[in-house]
Amino acid sequence: MADIVPLTLDSEALRAELESTGVRSVECALGDFTAIARGKIVPTADLISAGGCKMPSVLFGMSTTGGAPMDLFGSVLPKGYGDMHALPDLATLAPRPGRRNEATVICEPTGRWFSSRYEREVDASELSPRAALRRVVAAYESQGLEASVAPELEMFLLQREEGGDGIRLCGARARPGAPAREAACEQYSLERLAHFEPFFDDLYAAAEALTIPLAGYQHEAAFTQYEVNFYPGKPLAMADAVFRFKRLAREIAARHGFLASFAAKPFLDQPGTGMHWHFSVQRSGEAWPHLFATPQGASTSALMHYIAGLQSHARGAMAIFAPYDMAFDRIVMNDASPTHANWGDDDRHAAFRIPASSGPGRRVENRLPGGDANPYLTVAATLAMGLAGLNAERLPLAGQHEASALPRSLPEALAALEADGALRKWLGDPLVDLYVAVKRHEHAERQALADPRREWDLNHLIELA
Template identity: 60%
Template sequence: MSPILPLPLPDADTLRDALDVYPDTRRVECATGDFSSVARGKHVGRADFEGQTGCKLPSVVLGLTLTGGEPVDVIGPVLPASYADVHLVPDLSTLAPRPGRPGELCVVCEPTGALRPALDASALSPRAALRAALARLRAAGLRATVAPELEFFLLERGPAGELLAARAHPDAPARERACEAYSLERAGHFDGFFDALYDACATLRIPVSGHAHESALSQYEVNFLPGEPLAQADAVWRFKRLARELAARRGFLASFAAKPFLDQPGTGMHWHLSLQHTDGRAWPHAFSPPGGEPVLQHVIAGLQAEAAAAMAFCAPFDMSYDRIRLSDAAPSHASWGEDSRSLAFRIPASSPAGRRVENRLPGGDANPYLILASMIGLGLDGLQAGRLPGDGQPLPISLTVALDALQASTTLRAHLGSPLIDAYVGIKRHESAERHAQPDPRRDWDLWHLVELA
């Protein structure tokens, strides 16, 4: 039995009231995120959306690889081979105008529907897995606040398919040819792109707070204000799609691939996490209590205990391990400590109220829902068991090793359910096998697919 429960179906009056806020709506985009964070779903007319309370989608979508493959370890053993429909249930708190599309709304959905006895489609939803982790946290009398930092590249392809720094416009002659770290001048070339990105983020209530040129060729980082974990995961998932769409309209690529240039730093998705008590105490901040209880250290110990298995989520593709092996401030051990960017679990300098841990393991290609679901679940394990952190073991340096660790992890199976773990491992092994079947895996698979889809 999966620990994950379906998203409740909104009643007719609640759905109608939510739609009435946007009286000119003609269509609604129903979107759900798969294991690789690809947005999948349908555009449906308003009447159909209201009549179905969402829409239907073939269940096979829940088991697809990044390239549309149907792994034999997933379709049949986990998902039924009948391609039966599942129901995409909308979370109306995410309903918003679709940026740049008058008369259209978009909403984040989760799948539900019986796939086989005792298995609902929600068991294969990364977003539902995060909801389950948050429910467990609430039962412990805690809530979490998180803030992501997300890096990405602005690129274009040369005549032979090689990757180059993007030009702000296809006809513009200016191109970055050596890393201009933190350059306001180079970032200014892309003001139009970032203006459109900020406007779209405001429409979708994505709490972006700033951006800067990062420390790799044509790489940028976007920061987010702190917030509630489910909303923050939605924000990152939506942001990645927005950045890709808006870049494509301007003739270049926004890429979250982990290591598109082997001689440049990779792409990170760092998550800052703090916990607060919900029992009304005067000082709610669990990581800096007046009595000095080492809650923060317990949480870090929980993250360390299953770091090898969690790496399958933090680094979900073979290319992701180039970022670890060819490290440039990317952690290679499950280490922890104060304010060093080489650590996996860093404690930044802060005020007592801002005390937090930064997980620096995830790459920009990671699924934000699975990252937060595993972080919160494992951190709570460490807290409830009273564990204390150690030096930190070496992290897997290949996807195969990380997937083996995830497959064997009874702890993450207890949190996320065996159906989700088995489907995720099956999908990622299929992608890896497809990649390794290419004459030049990095050129023919990584740089062909991951640059545009990761």
């Protein structure tokens, strides 16, 4: 496993920052395997004196629906549901949008306990998706490299309605008394977009308060679906941005009377929800730092090696890019959702696309992740896969039939993740084993229902994915 890179806290800097702003309480947010922000709100003085706050270790064993695989306790997690310490990352401290005298900060877990599975002490940070991303970024830095990433995130604006056949989903009405709902996909419609300007105005204002670097937005290629673009930035900052953005979108949509959903496939007859990430790599201290292109604008062998790494580990990574059974509806019933680990120049049907660009803008787009994917694990896995390819100096497979087929189900993808040595190396055995156990628990819970899609997917994932 990659070495643990502990998060550090300057207690005096925390005290000075909080006392200068005069906030009375701080929201401590922790990212687990779900898209749900877990945590608590504590008085400012308590946060300063404790250098964080306590949270139960069971949090990392919880599924989206709140269940937990009981065999994890005493094996990977503490048997007695012991506490861990949530350490705030001061770089993420910001005013909480819409709340006077309250701040918000992203935390990571610390604390140690003995694991019978690994016959050693496990640090709580080994279970943290955010800490895993920091480890991969540190590996890049150790080789004189740094990455830049930019996400594109799709979402549906929906409402639930009671009908004769139970609850059904329909397109959102922008406000009570607003014009009729969208009856068919109005792709790129500025008129339909204008109906939701109050929502997007509030969303962008809240994002600005949290320094989330949003760019443009548009109506996408599915019924009631919209895409929001982000400016590029450093991997950890951009994963933080997506983690926070999804929560903001859901909260602000609720205030406007509808739902913002990142579920992978709400409608079987419509395209699914994507979370596409663009990756470029630079070499520190070089006159021409851009690793993926020559000064003349040609793609480099390093870009090909990077893509080969993405291809080699895509099967295992699909358990991260498509974390629920519903996510595989997006793959199996695909509409520009790749089914093979192929690549292509400016090809939106490929898993790994090289957009047309100048040399400094040369990048590879990972089109596999869905909107329900964990941003920290998605970026960590993609960076690790690419680094493995750079170090191995392999060449990619070019055609659809040469590239390996992607898993067609969650159980198949979880088995591939379990067996992938490179992903285990960078994410760590405890995180991979815990993640697989939680996802198998969710799968079994879903399969036990008479109508899994209606009773599990549409009941839980529409608002929680």
